[in-house]
Amino acid sequence: MAVDASGGAARVEAGKPRPEAPAGDAARRSRPAWLVVTGRELRDLWLGGRALVLLFAYSVTLSVTTYLTATNEALNFLEQREAVSLTLQVAVAIGVLLTLLAAADAISGERERGSLESLLLAPIPRWSLTVGKGLAALSLWLAAFVVSAPYVWYLGRGVRVVTTSLLNGLLVGSLLALAMTGLGLVISTFASSNRVSLSVSVFVLLALFAPTQMPSSAQRGWFGDLLLRVDPFTAGLRYLGRIIVNARTFAQEGHWLIGPAIVAGVLVVAAVAVSTRLRLRTGGRG
Amino acid sequence: MKAYLRLTASIAVVLATGSAPATVGADPVAVTLDRAEASIGLGQTLRFTSQVRNPGEQDAAGIIAHLNVFATDPGVYVDPEDWSGERTQYLDPIAGGETETLEWELQAVNSGRFVVYVALSTDQAAAPVTSSKSLQLSVAQERTLDTGGAAPVAAGVPAVVALLMGVAILRRRRRRPANS
Numbered sequence: 230m231a232v233d234a235s236g237g238a239a240r241v242e243a244g245k246p247r248p249e250a251p252a253g254d255a256a257r258r259s260r261p262a263w264l265v266v267t268g269r270e271l272r273d274l275w276l277g278g279r280a281l282v283l284l285f286a287y288s289v290t291l292s293v294t295t296y297l298t299a300t301n302e303a304l305n306f307l308e309q310r311e312a313v314s315l316t317l318q319v320a321v322a323i324g325v326l327l328t329l330l331a332a333a334d335a336i337s338g339e340r341e342r343g344s345l346e347s348l349l350l351a352p353i354p355r356w357s358l359t360v361g362k363g364l365a366a367l368s369l370w371l372a373a374f375v376v377s378a379p380y381v382w383y384l385g386r387g388v389r390v391v392t393t394s395l396l397n398g399l400l401v402g403s404l405l406a407l408a409m410t411g412l413g414l415v416i417s418t419f420a421s422s423n424r425v426s427l428s429v430s431v432f433v434l435l436a437l438f439a440p441t442q443m444p445s446s447a448q449r450g451w452f453g454d455l456l457l458r459v460d461p462f463t464a465g466l467r468y469l470g471r472i473i474v475n476a477r478t479f480a481q482e483g484h485w486l487i488g489p490a491i492v493a494g495v496l497v498v499a500a501v502a503v504s505t506r507l508r509l510r511t512g513g514r515g
Numbered sequence: 516m517k518a519y520l521r522l523t524a525s526i527a528v529v530l531a532t533g534s535a536p537a538t539v540g541a542d543p544v545a546v547t548l549d550r551a552e553a554s555i556g557l558g559q560t561l562r563f564t565s566q567v568r569n570p571g572e573q574d575a576a577g578i579i580a581h582l583n584v585f586a587t588d589p590g591v592y593v594d595p596e597d598w599s600g601e602r603t604q605y606l607d608p609i610a611g612g613e614t615e616t617l618e619w620e621l622q623a624v625n626s627g628r629f630v631v632y633v634a635l636s637t638d639q640a641a642a643p644v645t646s647s648k649s650l651q652l653s654v655a656q657e658r659t660l661d662t663g664g665a666a667p668v669a670a671g672v673p674a675v676v677a678l679l680m681g682v683a684i685l686r687r688r689r690r691r692p693a694n695s
Contacts, residue, residue, distance in 0.1 A: 276687065281680040288676045292669035299665035311558070376672060383668045 262353035266361025274331065274365050283327050283369065288376050294319050295380045313385040313394050314473040318466050320380065321402040322438070324373030328406045329430050331366035332413025335359075336507065337426035349507065359418075359504035363410045363497070370406035374399055390473055397472050397479075401465040404489040408461050409434070411496025418503050437462045461489035543645055544568065544575050544609070546635050552651040560622045565633045565647060567617060569609040576608035577637045582619050584652075587628045597624045626656040 420426035468485035
């Protein structure tokens with residue numbers, strides 16, 4: 230994607246911008262730059278087909294999880310609330326992974342495709358590029374959440390946890406998606422190539438998942454408790470489990486979301502802050 | 516001199532017996548459950564309490580309570596770790612005549628008839644083990660989900676996303692210039 234010098238946006242194909250209608254240009258000039266960037270990124274992501282392919286793989290994964298939960302005897306012992314909790318946690322975790330992949334590709338992808346130069350030459354603030362690309366990446370999580378809704382409805386309709394699950398899944402998933410978008414953008418800004426950006430992002434994501442697999446004995450003590458609360462995935466998924474399986478309320482378990490909220494805020498601010506350091510690599514392709 | 520030694524020995528005995536906490540072995544501590552039987556469905560959670568009473572006059576310290584479960588049917592395999600993630604509780608000293616209530620939670624992962632009980636002991640060698648009376652647990656086999664309804668959802672959602680992909684591909688082809 231490229232943004233032209235007039236502040237409007239123009240698609241670049243094979244290095245040549247396609248002329249757009251004058252009326253459209255006038256309308257775009259009145260819009261904030263970050264909104265123009267967001268619109269272009271959303272079109273590239275969704276109409277380009279990349280997001281739909283990821284979403285298709287996501288829906289297949291959720292289908293397999295839901296079908297196994299409902300039919301496999303080894304998994305069917307789960308109480309219905311646990312089945313909802315398991316599926317929702319898988320939906321949130323993979324939905325957030327999609328967001329991270331899109332964010333990690335945002336800057337380093339442009340750099341690798343050689344289109345970052347034209348982006349940086351546009352007379353718009355650097356932060357608007359980061360915000361626009363971040364919002365487009367977040368759209369993947371929102372779409373993933375919509376896709377997960379039928380599965381949650383099917384599993385939870387008999388035990389009256391559908392609304393609670395969807396609302397809390399949206400809350401936790403949005404916090405985690407914000408955090409991963411910030412993380413992906415920061416890594417993408419400094420990464421020399423798309424491969425490095427994606428590798429580091431996925432590695433960090435796996436490291437963040439690690440505390441969720443710790444045995445309960447390792448979770449005792451002040452350090453174990455601190456780790457559980459600071460790690461956004463562990464805290465967020467634990468909150469979901471307690472709300473859905475144990476029928477607790479936000480007032481009782483909301484403290485688990487303090488860590489994810491702080492991490493999300495810090496990473497988003499960091500992503501916007503490092504966008505001022507966004508520049509071409511010496512001798513690079515942009 | 517002998518009187519002095521006798522007095523010193525007497526003080527030592529009093530101090531030793533007065534300061535040393537009573538244990539399960541020294542003064543048996545009793546444990547009772549809040550129910551004798553329960554019935555739940557497969558996958559459901561049973562919550563119950565046990566009362567640990569120190570009938571003696573001295574503190575009972577170092578008591579460890581442990582929850583256990585086994586099946587009455589020899590053909591049913593039970594792994595207690597699957598039933599409860601926290602089966603051991605380390606108790607604070609219980610004063611003489613006092614009672615402490617412990618909360619337990621276990622999830623039925625097998626159907627059938629089971630025996631649940633709580634045992635008490637200490638970390639000392641050859642310490643006696645005190646057990647509660649058994650709780651007879653009946654777990655009914657129940658299928659909570661309609662397996663027939665899973666297929667339409669599992670197949671339908673990816674189909675809708677695939678349809679959207681097809682529409683996006685068609686739209687892209689129509690917009691592509693004829694010479695490209």
